[in-house]
Amino acid sequence: MENRVMEILNTKYPMIQAPMTWITDAKLVAAVSNAGGLGVLGPNAGQDTLTSDPKETAERMRNEIRKTKELTNNSFAVNIISGGEERDKDNPYVIEIMKVALEENVKYFAVIGPEVNKNLFDTIKEHNGVIIFRPITPTPGIMREAEKAGADLLVATGYDEGGGLPSKALGTFTLVPTMVDSVNIPVLAAGGINDARGVKAALALGAEGVYIGTRFIATQEAPSSMETKEAIVRSGHEDMQFIGSGLRSIVTKQSEMIKEKYENNEDTSREVSGGFRIGMLEGRLDEGIVSVNTGIDIIKDIPTVEELIERLFENYKN
Numbered sequence: 503m504e505n506r507v508m509e510i511l512n513t514k515y516p517m518i519q520a521p522m523t524w525i526t527d528a529k530l531v532a533a534v535s536n537a538g539g540l541g542v543l544g545p546n547a548g549q550d551t552l553t554s555d556p557k558e559t560a561e562r563m564r565n566e567i568r569k570t571k572e573l574t575n576n577s578f579a580v581n582i583i584s585g586g587e588e589r590d591k592d593n594p595y596v597i598e599i600m601k602v603a604l605e606e607n608v609k610y611f612a613v614i615g616p617e618v619n620k621n622l623f624d625t626i627k628e629h630n631g632v633i634i635f636r637p638i639t640p641t642p643g644i645m646r647e648a649e650k651a652g653a654d655l656l657v658a659t660g661y662d663e664g665g666g667l668p669s670k671a672l673g674t675f676t677l678v679p680t681m682v683d684s685v686n687i688p689v690l691a692a693g694g695i696n697d698a699r700g701v702k703a704a705l706a707l708g709a710e711g712v713y714i715g716t717r718f719i720a721t722q723e724a725p726s727s728m729e730t731k732e733a734i735v736r737s738g739h740e741d742m743q744f745i746g747s748g749l750r751s752i753v754t755k756q757s758e759m760i761k762e763k764y765e766n767n768e769d770t771s772r773e774v775s776g777g778f779r780i781g782m783l784e785g786r787l788d789e790g791i792v793s794v795n796t797g798i799d800i801i802k803d804i805p806t807v808e809e810l811i812e813r814l815f816e817n818y819k820n
């Protein structure tokens with residue numbers, strides 16, 4: 503039988519490259535889609551400055567969508583950061599980015615959020631789109647609700663992941679079989695998958711595909727600076743610290759400062775959001791943060807995207 507994820511995504515492998523804000527730009531996304539996975543453009547794809555104008559943000563996304571289409575004929579997705587039905591109603595970022603994505607005929611949407619936004623799902627379905635839904639904190643209840651609301655694929659993210667963490671500290675091994683058993687549509691595993699062993703384990707747990715973020719930062723095509731990529735290669739889990747209740751970073755001067763502020767109950771949101779760009783895109787490690795998964799000990803090199811995907815799926819038999 504064909505793998506359902508490959509069928510839905512129209513890809514060679516059952517793999518989605520997870521969106522990672524500044525890092526997942528047209529070049530990386532197209533490289534993933536050309537190598538047999540589904541690339542996903544993140545919110546600040548292709549940018550090195552922030553704009554607070556939602557229309558400008560959406561126009562920048564339009565450019566990046568067009569660039570991606572120039573670089574690949576294969577399917578790719580756009581990331582939508584949903585706050586749930588009530589909050590999305592007047593969230594100009596969701597409204598403008600959805601408008602542009604639909605105008606540009608994007609068919610695949612990687613939606614993340616704390617809850618299901620049925621209206622958003624309906625809009626995507628009206629345009630014959632495919633919904634990949636990743637609840638921030640996976641539970642059987644939200645998985646079933648998303649399935650009922652029309653999601654095509656679900657992502658179960660374990661606490662091992664890089665980026666913002668789920669509110670429950672359940673590891674990928676615990677979470678994936680539980681989520682797989684709660685729905686009938688395919689589930690992809692996310693969180694700590696960095697090599698072919700991780701892919702095999704995810705499939706053994708019942709996932710029908712994998713959703714991989716951190717590992718793609720240390721590739722040739724990622725726009726992250728070489729300093730950031732090399733920091734990932736030389737670091738391990740012992741070099742990481744919590745800098746908030748839902749975020750880890752490789753230890754840097756700035757992460758130490760953020761941790762201290764967090765422990766004093768001070769607001770760190772500005773330092774955190776700025777820190778991603780400074781630490782992960784620009785590579786000024788002392789002044790930024792580097793958010794990655796807990797499995798980075800096994801990331802030992804900086805391959806091309808194609809080499810990496812071939813390695814992840816070595817001996818893969820559908």
Ligand SMILES: Cc1cc2nc3c(=O)[nH]c(=O)nc-3n(C[C@H](O)[C@H](O)[C@H](O)COP(=O)(O)O)c2cc1C
Pocket residue numbers: 520521522523524544545581583614659662663664665666692693694695713714715716717782793794795796
């Ligand atoms: C640096 C970084 C930035 C991220 N930014 C986003 C984002 O903008 N949107 C999103 O949906 N998820 C974001 N994530 C989460 C990833 O999409 C994905 O869930 C996670 O990376 C999967 O786990 P892994 O890193 O262990 O492979 C980010 C993750 C990282 C590591």
